[in-house]
Amino acid sequence: MSNRKIAAWRNAGLIDSATAQALIDYEAEHTRPLALWAVFGLGALAIGLGIISVVAANWEQIPGQLRLAVHLALLIGLNATLALRGDDLARISPWVNEALLFVIAVLGLTFFGHLGQVYQTSSPLWKPLAAWLILFGPALLIYGRSWPAAALLIGGSIFCAWDFAAADSGAMFEPERRTHWLIAAAVTALPGLFAPFAAWKRERSARTDFWRQLELTALAYAVGGATLSCIVASFGAFEGDDDLIGSAGQLVRAAAALGFGLLLLIAKPGLSGRVSGLVMAGSGITIALALGVNNVDLLAAALFMALWIGIAAAALAIDARGAFQLAVALVALRLIILSFELASDLLLSGFGLILSGLMILAVAWGAVRVSQAYAPGREKQEQTP
Template sequence: MSNRKIAAWRDAGLIDSATAQRLVAYEAEHARPLALWAVFGLGALAIGLGIISVVAANWEEIPGQLRLAVHLALLIGLSATLALREGELARISPWVSEALLFVIAVLGLTFFGHLGQVYQTSSPLWKPLATWLILFGPMLLIFGRSWPAAALLIGASIYCAWDFAAADSGALFEREERPGWLLAAIATTLPGLFAPFAAWMRDRSGRHDFWRQLELVAITYAVGGATLSCIVASFGGFDSDYDPLGSAGQLVRAVAALGFGLLLVLAKPGLSGRVSGLVMAGSGLTIALALGVNDIDLLAAGLFMALWVGIAAAALAIDARGAFQLAVAVVALRLIILSFELASDLLLSGFGLILSGLMILAVAWGAVRVSQVYAPGRETQEQTP
């Protein structure tokens, strides 16, 4: 905060002279010169790059067991530092603690790859990921403070679940023994379970921001799945029945999302909990309905827009300006794409291109106007939808 701004507040009568002096003294005491910190950062970066270069140049000359021992020792040392000094690091800056936790988690993840390289072993990726989640997931839940830890935990869970589900069909990764469509479909629902769990923990922990971010990322997974279901349905992608990626698997995910929505309402009483639960349940309902509009482009697009209109309404209910504007933008974009799908012949003529351009401008203008008129004010604190 600049002294000029403090002086402006004092002159406007927002603060008195004594408060202004205390603010100036506080800022002077806690100032962190940007140039000095940049120099420190460049020095640390140079040292780190130098160490990496030395190790990389002699990688093959270093015995595999020694590399693993150093990797493991580094992992244990950093983990011990986090466990013993986490509170002190968080008081310095929550981001210091979060950065250390993130580094430990990534080191743990790369350790499995390092282990496979040294001993020349291989396995489906979901197996080391599942092991990593069992070993390091609790650490992320115990010490996580913001979105990096939440995103890493949910992201790894999603990748692990879908790798397990798709491994049997070879749709994403190498084919292996089929795990069973029901088990695979259930696995893909598990990342959504973080939403009610995080909602339940929010009032039982001092790390409110972490649990809020974890809940939000888990709800985003459900909304993303519902959105993708509408897109797949628009070109008739749901053909197979008893397959983790097919119609039966979709129904399992729909039922799970409905259940998670109910758990969200129970775990977080109040308007915010009801809205979060409705968004989660609405995503599940959309996933189920997408099967009924499979290969019906217009209805699939309508279902897509209904989902995001519902999200916009939910955002309005809790004064979430950013979420509302995002939902309006998504609906506008889908309208534009739908117009091209329904009137693709217009694009073959100059007059048609002019009409299409005017239509895009009209939709964009309408989206901006809706956002300006109905979006909550910037001063309103946003909450998790």
């Protein structure tokens, strides 16, 4: 905070002279020399790039076992630092702890690729990802403090689940064996289980921000799946039965989302828990209903908008301004796309283009007005939708 801003607050009567001086003294004591930090950062970056260049230039000449030993030693050293000094680092800055954890997780992930390169082995990608989740997932859960750790954990889980389900474009499963496809569909639903788990832990941990981000990310996965189901239905892609996005698999994912919604209601009593549970359950219902509106543009669009109108209502209930505005924007965008789907011939004439432009402006104006009229105020703290 600059002294100029503090002086402006004092001159405007927002703070008195004593408070202004206290703020100036505090900022002077806790300020960081950004220019000096930038110089240190540039120096460290230059050293790091130099080391990488030297290693890359001599990569083939370095024995594979030596490379693995250095990689493993680096992992052990960083893990020991996190275990022994993690709390101290977090007190200095939570982001230092988070950055160290992120580096450890990425180094752990690359270790499996390094291992395969040295010993010339190969396997489906989901296998090393599953091993990474087993070995490094607990560290992310124990030491994670913000969204990078949460995003890395959920992202790795989603990629692992879908790669397992795809299994090299379906080579692992025979199409006529429905049981295998149901198992694959159930696996793709598992990342959503992080939502009720995080909600339960959030009430029992001091790292509330991490568990909140983990819950939100898992909830976003479910909502994203429901949204994509509506989009896929509008293209009429739910034709098969025994495949990843066939009716059987979709129903399994829908049932899982409903179950996770119930667990959210149990894990987190109160308004926020009810809203999260209803959004999760609503996503499951949407996934199931998308099968019934397959290849029906109007109904698929209506289902899409119903989902996001429900999310907008949920956001209003807990004063989540950002989620509300996103929902309004997506409903408006889908309405515009639907109008083109139903009247595509408007784009074939100059008069039609004029009408289309006016319609887009009208919908955009309406979305802005709705957002301004009903969005929660900025001063209200956003909570978990």
